[in-house]
Amino acid sequence: MFEIGNSLREARYRQQLELSEVEQATKIRSRYLTALEEEAFDALPAQTYVKGFLRTYADYLGLDGQLYVDEYNSRYSAGGEEPREPVVARRTASSPHRRFERRGVLLGLAGIGVLVVVVIAAFTFGGHDNTGSQIPNLGTSTTKAKTKTTTKTRKAVVTPARAAKFRFFVVSTGGDCWMEVRNYSVNGRTLYAGTLQLHQSQRFVARRLWIDFGSPGNVSASVNGQAVTIPGGGRTVTVQVTRNGIIPAPKTG
Secondary structure, three states, X not given: OOOHHHHHHHHHHHOOOOHHHHHHHHXXXXXXXXXXXXXXXXXXXXXXXXXXXXXXXXXXXXXXXXXXXXXXXXXXXXXXXXXXXXXXHHHHHHHHHHHHHHHHHHHHHHHHHHHHHXXXXXXXXXXXXXXXXXXXXXXXXXXXXXXXXXXXXXXOOOOOOOOOOEEEEEEEXXXXXXXXXXXXXXXXXXXXXXXXXXXXXXXEEEOOEEEEEOOHHHEEEEEOOEEEXXXXXXXXXXXXXXXXXXXXXXXXX
């Protein structure tokens, strides 16, 4: 379990971002962003908005948006109460049992009375033998109390796992190439948008990158110093870059 609001706020502070900048980039109002950071989820219109805003805001900060949605679901999604038995039904069901209960009580009292008479008679006509035998105490009964022990289980404190950072280097070797680089996901903060001209290069340090290439065949790239191939040839392509290499970006929407 981790603190949703505090981790969002700390990530924004680390990147020296103002709420107004985040609002402009994500189209989420500042007061809703503040509510997410303070975990004041009641200030948002509905749970659907909360989950959507959480995912978008976390992705923009370079965090795992799905992890925040899952944590919100586990802590704040409402569960239904078990249906209660109608009062009328309970009364109706208990009515025929009362007669049996009365009969049981009367039979029990009668049995106790007979047992008392038998014990008194045995004591009276048995020569008053005081060798240690005693009249059993019929008015008490021993009942073992059952104690229910409720054990409260606490969730283990889990810090969201963060992928290791890597170095991504791209250089134009065959001509111009337009590219747009976003941090972590399609909703992430834009790190670069422009055209790499011949022999120009860019370098990025991140945990994950989402990149649109206009002419990927004109550039060469490497991850942590290891050359990688950009898929797509000469066509426009969208890729996802991690420390393990480059792959076509998953479809969104």
